[in-house]
Amino acid sequence: MSSADAVVVGSGPNGLAAGVILARAGLRVEIREGAPDLGGGMRSKSLFDADVIHDICSAVHPMAQAARFFREFDLAARGVRMCLPEVSYGHPLDGGRAGLAYRSLDETCAALGVDGPRYRRLMAPLVEHSREVVDTVFSDLRRIPAHLTTLLRLPARVLAQGTPLARHLFTGAEAPAMLAGIAGHAIGRLPSLPGGAIILLLGHLAHATGWPLPEGGSSRIAGVLAEDFLAHGGILHLGSPVTDLRELAKFRAVLLDVGPRGVLGIAGDLLPAGYRRRLESYRYGPGAAKADFLVSEPIPWANPELRKAGTVHLCGDQAAVYASETAVAQGKRPRDPYVLLAEPMGADPSRGLPGKRPVWAYTHVPNGGPIDPAEVIRGQIERFAPGFSDTVLACQSTPAPALEAYNPNYVGGDIAVGAIDLRQLFARPAPRWNPYRTPLNGVYLCSAATPPGPGVHGMCGYYAAKSVLREQFGVRRMPSLSVE
Incomplete structure (x- = not known):
């Protein structure tokens, strides 16, 4: 050669x-x-204190635990410990309620009450065949996937979750809010078929290989x-x-x-x-606008179970998430912004110090929108965690144009490229x-x-x-x- x-x-x-x-x-x-x-x-770096590590872009990595490349590469064998929160993700609602995706599917279904059986019917077959689901979704889309039986499980579920039918599938507010929060990762109009597919992928991984944060x-x-x-x-x-x-x-x-x-x-x-x-x-799609906080104590969630969550989606109920993400896709500022938050030290204590903890959060904005996200994000956290503002020691705000300046692939702040x-x-x-x-x-x-x-x-x-x-x-x- x-x-x-x-x-x-x-x-x-x-x-x-x-x-x-x-x-x-x-x-x-x-x-x-x-x-x-x-x-x-x-990328990770110290923003406010040399001993407190903040993630600059991605923070939580369900696909680095599940996708074929990383399965074969085997991060654990190379000394990278993937820290798994007890609650993969949470979704608070007003009044101290919250939808909670525990690692255990049984525990999640029990917490959902009357909606537990329907949630189990949605997720259990995917959890049981998780590797086949992941390999089907992460194919190169150029040939028939090897796992045809698994493939056949997906279309009806995508249609149910990615169309207006999703508004009528559950009785309570928690389950539909949880799934809408996952669909928000599609960064576009909701409900949508891509959003439905993301619900199935990330939703079942919450109860399979989890939503881990890499130690450090x-x-x-x-x-x-x-x-x-x-x-x-x-x-x-x-x-x-x-x-x-x-x-x-x-x-x-x-x-x-x-x-x-x-x-x-x-x-x-x-x-x-x-x-x-x-x-x-x-x-290119909507942009992300990010805020990094240094706080003095764990986030004081109104629902204390959220302290077990590595990831939290903030917005409100299903209708609020749909309205927020659709407004952003139309180039508008939503009334209730969707915020995605991670508090790493709940799973990885090495990331900070006593009295100094990192909090990572971003919201979606119209592509290229110069909105300073810090107060918008702080307000949504405060809504579900009264007293959060009193714990903030420092904050760094990164509007969508600054994300593009940091990484030119993120045109207008579009982290999905x-x-x-x-x-x-x-x-x-x-x-x-x-x-x-x-x-x-x-x-x-x-x-x-x-x-x-x-x-x-x-x-x-x-x-x-x-x-x-x-x-x-x-x-x-x-x-x-x-x-x-």
């Missing part, structure tokens, strides 16, 4: 996954990262991926942005862990006109049989703008690397990812 086989542009979870696979296959691989530190959406912060995942890449001969360049594809002419294969707008910036005049128009028409709708699920970023291969010889895409889409799962990088190995180097057997 030549001394310059492949280069990956970007060191997010997919870029690192692709780099690990190619290096383990024996290629000479380089990763070029424009930022001074690696990780993309998996999300950067621990990026760190062990980089360690493995370097151990297999990879070369990592930080603070090394790529502005023109021609800079990479010496490499037989180029993998771009960048979104469509970034691809146009790097390779626009080299791309065929038709493909270029497809990338130019790619739609593209609107999550049916067209862009199946033609992401452009309609092609192999969505990872561009019309340029040897140039591939591996960002979250390719199937299976956003999240810390590594599967976009996995499938792109698989294509590169087969098509550019004649390697048809994927390398082992296990610890040697």
